[in-house]
Structure formats: C-alpha cells, structure tokens
Amino acid sequence: MRFLHECPWERLEMLREKVPNIPFQMLLRGANAVGYTNYPDNVVQRFCKQAKDSGVDIFRVFDSLNYLDNLKLGVDAAGAAGGVVEGAMSYTGDVADPSKGKYSLDYYLQLARDLKDMGSEYCEIKFR
C-alpha cells in the first residue's frame, strides 16, 4: 500500500475478522480495476478473487463511459470470484432534458437491462 508500507490484503483480512456482521463493499472500475489505466484481463480476475478471499463481499462495478465491454470484464471477474455484483451506471445527464440526445431515459433503462443480463445482481445509479 502506498505510503504506509502495509499489505492491503492483510489489512482487509484483519478488518474482516473484527467486523463480521457488515458486508464489505468495494468499487471496481471495470477493466481498470482500482487504478486509472486498463489492466490485463487475468490481472483483474485474479485481483477480484484475492479481494473476495480476503473479505470483500460486494463489488460495485462501473465504467466512467458506461462502456459495456469494460463493465463486462469487471462484472464477470467479480461474479466468478463469488462476490455480489452491483452493476453501476454512471449518470451525469438529465433524462428530463430532451436536448441531451443519446442519454435519454431509454438509454439508462437499456443499460440497466444490459447490466442485469451480464449477471449483475442489482443495479446502482452512480451520480457523478
């Protein structure tokens, strides 16, 4: 872990032991995992597996552009790891404003359906 020189997995495991009753949740940036660049698929998959084993229960998966392929990688990786998959939509628009063009209510409804079909247990709207 940056600055602290602690092991992030051990930290998670120790906290998990102390907090047995509340699901732990993390944010996963699809193909970017927890970074700001895209990682190889197997890195994301192994990362999710390790995170789940160390104590994360719920994976909130999002992509800043709502790009389905990037979302799918995160949803699949979190699901395969045995986590609860919360597909998240990045919402910056205004569905009440017809001048927003592509980003209409239908767009977000379709995105929610896509996330459900991908395997997300439920959907979240992430306001940004």
Added chain:
Amino acid sequence: MYTAALVSPQTENPERDFAPDTGTVTLYRHSAGKGVRMDGVGYSGMKITPYFDSMIVKYTASGATFEETVRRMKRVLQECRIRGVKTNIAFLLNTLSHPDFTNGQITTSFIDENPQLKQISTSVWDFANEEQSDVRKLYATERIIRYLANNAVNGQPSELGADPVKLATGSAAAPLVAAPSIAKLPKDVRENTDGGWRQVLLEKGPEGFAKAVREHKGLLLTDTTWRDAHQSLLATRMRTQDLLKCADYTNLALSKAFSMEMWG
C-alpha cells in the same frame, strides 16, 4: 518576447548584512504551477551548518512579459514555506515589490541605495491574503502549533495561572476542558446482533442475498466512512492499527447497515 527570473532563497539574515543563519529546517515546502521551476537540495529536518553555501533552493519563474514573471515569482515566494531558519525570502519579496525594480530601472547599486529592502522584520506587502501581507503575521500558525505542542508535552504553563494537576484530574469544580466521552462497548458485541446482512449473504449466497435485499421493506444504508478515511481524505495514510481500534465499535454501530464501502 519571453522573460524569466531566478531567485535563490538562502538561509541568511538580510538584517545582519546577509550573514548565514544555521539551524534545522523545520518545514521545506514549495509552490508550483505554470511557468515555475524549483531546483533544491533541502528537506524538512535538514541541518544547516556554517560549512556550506547557505543556498538551499532556486526558484525560476517565466512568463510572456516581465510583469507576469514578477507576479509569478512573488506568488512562488509568498506560497513557499521554509521555516526553522532565517531566510532572505522577505528581502526577495521586498525587492520584487519595489517600483524601480518592476519598472526595470535599476543598477547594481540598487540594494545599497535601498537599505530598507533588508528590513525584513517589519516588511509589509500588498497581497490579497491579509495573513500573508505582514511578515509579523506570517508565523502565527507555527507559533500556535508550537504553543499547543509545548502544552501537550509539558502541560499548561503555570505562569499563566493554570493548575495542570486540576486540569489533568478534573478535580476542579468545573473542569475547563471536558473529556471526550467514549462509548462503552458490551463485553461481547457480537452477541448483540443477529449477524447482520453479512449473515444473510453467507447463508444464502449472492443471489439469495440480492433477493432478500429486494424483499426488504426499509431503506438500507451503505456507510463510506472507512473508504473516505483510508482512501480519500487521508490519502492512504490511515494505518491499519488505527482502523482496527474502532472496528468493534463500527461493527456494533453499523450492524444493521447494508454494507460498508471501505475499499477500491
């Protein structure tokens, strides 16, 4: 046209004809930004000895015009924090603020002709920030922090009339400082809950968990305190041992919460 200027903050005292000053640099922090370059050798905790050059850093500012460059350099000098040793920074600001300098009408005798530039203990500048416009106010924060640190280590100064014993034990009729209350935990906090939503997840798996959530009538909450604590606000500087100290309390206080976002 493009212009640039270079200044060298040095550990020296302009009021003593730039005699080098020695000691420990307690704070070494710089400004940055467009058109600003910093080249330095210092660090917080650096010992300044009389055996080497007293120059610890150089700032270079550049801009499209001389005025822009000077303005930029003034900002750099105003925003930098080099503490613990005397520096010529106030002198540099005095120079950059002098009308003859900003008009570009100076000679090599400029400093000798303007000895008031060296009067750094009473310098005043025309900055938007009032606290930074008067050299006598500049060190207010440091003074307060030192005062508090001294109190924390050595107790309240008795010469101010405080009785440290009374403050410490709270035996005075009305304590001056109320001790923060710390919640008492039952002996085994885990007995006080039904296992929470995590128990549901462990028993029913992700699908059953999601179903139970959908069937739940009330509003469910996600707490993000830990995420903010160790990811954002303190920028990964909160240690595990500090999180662990509050973990039992957190588990109790949030035992009905849907989740804690604490990672990622």
